[in-house]
Amino acid sequence: MAQRCAIVGGGLAGLAGYAALRYHGVPAEDIAVFGVEQDPAGPLRRRSAAICQRYMRSESDGHCRPASFPGLAVRSARSSRSLAPLVRSACNRYRPTVEEFFADVDDVRARSGWDRSFRRARLERIEATDDGFRIDALGTYRHVLVAPGHPGIAVPEEYAGDGRAVHAYLPHGYGDRVAVVGAGMAAAMEWLNALSAGAAVISVRRREPQRRPLSVPRPLFSRRGLAAYHATAPAERVRLLEQLAEPSYPHGTAWDEPISAATRAGRFRTAAGPDGADQVICATGFLRGFRHDDLLRRLVDDHDLAAERGWVVLSPDGTVPGLTDGRRTLALAGVPAQWAFPGADTVAGAKYVGRRFARRVRQCPTP
Numbered sequence: 070m071a072q073r074c075a076i077v078g079g080g081l082a083g084l085a086g087y088a089a090l091r092y093h094g095v096p097a098e099d100i101a102v103f104g105v106e107q108d109p110a111g112p113l114r115r116r117s118a119a120i121c122q123r124y125m126r127s128e129s130d131g132h133c134r135p136a137s138f139p140g141l142a143v144r145s146a147r148s149s150r151s152l153a154p155l156v157r158s159a160c161n162r163y164r165p166t167v168e169e170f171f172a173d174v175d176d177v178r179a180r181s182g183w184d185r186s187f188r189r190a191r192l193e194r195i196e197a198t199d200d201g202f203r204i205d206a207l208g209t210y211r212h213v214l215v216a217p218g219h220p221g222i223a224v225p226e227e228y229a230g231d232g233r234a235v236h237a238y239l240p241h242g243y244g245d246r247v248a249v250v251g252a253g254m255a256a257a258m259e260w261l262n263a264l265s266a267g268a269a270v271i272s273v274r275r276r277e278p279q280r281r282p283l284s285v286p287r288p289l290f291s292r293r294g295l296a297a298y299h300a301t302a303p304a305e306r307v308r309l310l311e312q313l314a315e316p317s318y319p320h321g322t323a324w325d326e327p328i329s330a331a332t333r334a335g336r337f338r339t340a341a342g343p344d345g346a347d348q349v350i351c352a353t354g355f356l357r358g359f360r361h362d363d364l365l366r367r368l369v370d371d372h373d374l375a376a377e378r379g380w381v382v383l384s385p386d387g388t389v390p391g392l393t394d395g396r397r398t399l400a401l402a403g404v405p406a407q408w409a410f411p412g413a414d415t416v417a418g419a420k421y422v423g424r425r426f427a428r429r430v431r432q433c434p435t436p
């Protein structure tokens with residue numbers, strides 16, 4: 070007989086889904102979380118440390134808890150006994166520190182019972198059965214949330230064998246002459262990191278960076294904006310998702326002033342290649358598309374699922390059409406859920422699918 074729930078992938082999207090299930094009354098014993106590391110913040114801890122991230126890109130609601138209120142600004146106001154976080158939040162200027170965010174993740178992990186449900190396993194295959202989904206030889210589950218994160222870091226071919234090259238999301242220091250490849254948020258952070266480490270910086274870019282406050286515009290997090298998004302034809306949706314994936318970083322003097330000063334001092338320039346650099350930092354993000362992820366590729370191919378370019382076609386709630394009905398649920402969360410929610414690769418986006426998944430589980434008549 071099928072067991073009740075499984076979460077595949079033990080990262081932050083998995084934790085957001087888990088916390089939502091627990092909030093909707095699903096006992097920890099009825100949920101198996103399959104992942105390769107027990108700390109749900111492990112991947113983000115390593116990546117944000119590599120680029121010396123101090124503040125989250127997300128705002129007060131960028132947390133993994135099942136209810137939006139109280140957000141991180143309220144928690145910060147309480148612990149610091151200051152209204153300042155609330156005032157900043159009201160003007161959309163509040164950014165939690167990375168420490169505050171990870172402390173909150175640790176709290177959600179401890180309170181939710183995550184460790185009781187966690188099973189260490191890297192999964193290979195999910196197969197639909199009459200009453201649910203068989204997960205390798207580990208059991209059959211009626212409701213499965215698949216949250217494997219990005220399928221790997223992207224290193225441009227020309228730097229793959231270059232001994233000077235390191236990816237921005239892997240641990241590294243800074244050389245004397247550092248070339249930073251890329252034009253997004255990670256690249257912008259690495260320009261500043263390398264400059265403050267005393268390096269001269271060459272920004273290697275194919276095009277001028279776009280300046281946007283968030284990689285996914287705020288309306289696409291709203292009910293109305295999402296309804297319009299869900300009404301788009303597939304080709305238009307692909308175009309929009311490709312546009313959103315283009316590198317960008319926010320406006321602001323915190324970025325511009327150090328770059329202008331370093332340019333005047335001859336320590337920052339743009340170039341088509343990393344000539345003369347003793348280190349090449351590839352701030353080139355992640356591989357894109359489900360085909361790079363063995364588990365998702367097999368899932369799509371084995372079940373002949375609809376896909377558009379690199380995206381698995383999903384219903385607006387993140388579930389896989391054809392494999393989801395009144396008795397069983399298969400949903401994707403995190404970056405593979407962008408077809409349902411363009412901001413899926415954010416903590417707020419992870420909650421979007423997690424909460425809808427939990428509601429379906431609660432409403433399912435089969436216990």
Ligand SMILES: Cc1cc2nc3c(=O)[nH]c(=O)nc-3n(C[C@H](O)[C@H](O)[C@H](O)COP(=O)(O)OP(=O)(O)OC[C@H]3O[C@@H](n4cnc5c(N)ncnc54)[C@H](O)[C@@H]3O)c2cc1C
Pocket residue numbers: 077078079080081082083103104105106109112113116117120122124125126127131190191192193216217218219238364402403404413414415416417419
């Ligand atoms: C440097 C950086 C800074 C960021 N800052 C912010 C921010 O400030 N605010 C924000 O909202 N978002 C931010 N993000 C985005 C954030 O990373 C994502 O929202 C979140 O970490 C994604 O969580 P995830 O669970 O989808 O993926 P991950 O955190 O990568 O977790 C996926 C997990 O699943 C496991 N897994 C994969 N395949 C399998 C398998 N087959 N079997 C078992 N386990 C598997 C992986 O090993 C991993 O442990 C940032 C991202 C980066 C890289």
